[in-house]
């Protein structure tokens with residue numbers, strides 16, 4: 001196990017400030033946002049300055065959460081795309097724009113999360129790095145031929161081979177690195193649209209392609225986004241973030 005104090009001391013000394021982006025659009029807001037934010041206050045980057053950027057089409061419904069000093073929430077209005085695939089993919093453009101217009105005034109690092117998750121253990125400054133991505137809980141132990149990269153040569157996300165299979169529910173890093181990643185994914189998503197194709201796992205497929213070409217500087221273990229449905233968990237010492245129950249039929253547009 002790493003020495004968490006050493007990481008924290010370094011970042012407190014450098015006055016590191018972290019942005020967390022999360023999207024809660026449509027029915028996902030009521031279903032997940034409160035648990036996500038309250039659990040983040042218990043486990044995410046404690047001791048550091050944190051700004052939660054909540055992107056939603058329903059700003060008046062964002063729950064008010066009790067926050068520790070040095071931490072705050074900023075609500076950012078976004079439109080609700082009619083297809084859930086676009087709600088997921090267009091996050092790349094929104095994050096890129098927010099880094100440029102807003103986040104760079106306040107923060108050194110940005111971490112981008114799906115909302116359908118709950119913090120359960122320390123998710124601290126050890127996770128910070130220039131360019132950070134997460135090993136997908138379902139694939140970190142799987143043989144490479146099982147990785148679900150996009151295999152359609154017509155899509156910009158097409159890959160024959162790669163290093164790992166990454167999960168798009170958590171990624172982050174220095175602002176300029178994350179901006180580079182989100183710009184890349186958005187451009188390729190739009191090019192696919194012009195060609196009438198959609199990558200197999202949407203933004204996640206493009207993210208996997210990006211990190212094949214632009215190697216990350218830090219890999220997070222599946223402890224940082226674990227699915228409790230998986231029975232085999234010998235490698236998992238601490239569940240730091242877990243998947244919330246899915247309800248695609250009830251919650252997606």
Ligand SMILES: CC(=O)N[C@H]1[C@@H](OP(=O)(O)OP(=O)(O)OC[C@H]2O[C@@H](n3ccc(=O)[nH]c3=O)[C@H](O)[C@@H]2O)O[C@H](CO)[C@H](O)[C@@H]1O
Nearest residue numbers: 023024025026028087088114115116168169201202203204
């Ligand atoms: C089975 C499936 O679908 N997989 C996709 C989806 O996994 P997930 O099943 O985890 O997708 P999801 O339904 O959690 O959607 C991704 C995120 O978009 C936001 N959201 C989505 C829909 C909505 O109506 N409102 C809303 O706010 C929310 O923050 C959510 O967590 O996302 C991944 C990226 O993480 C990949 O893109 C996958 O292709």
Ligand SMILES: [Mn+2]
Nearest residue numbers: 114115116169
């Ligand atoms: Mn999700």
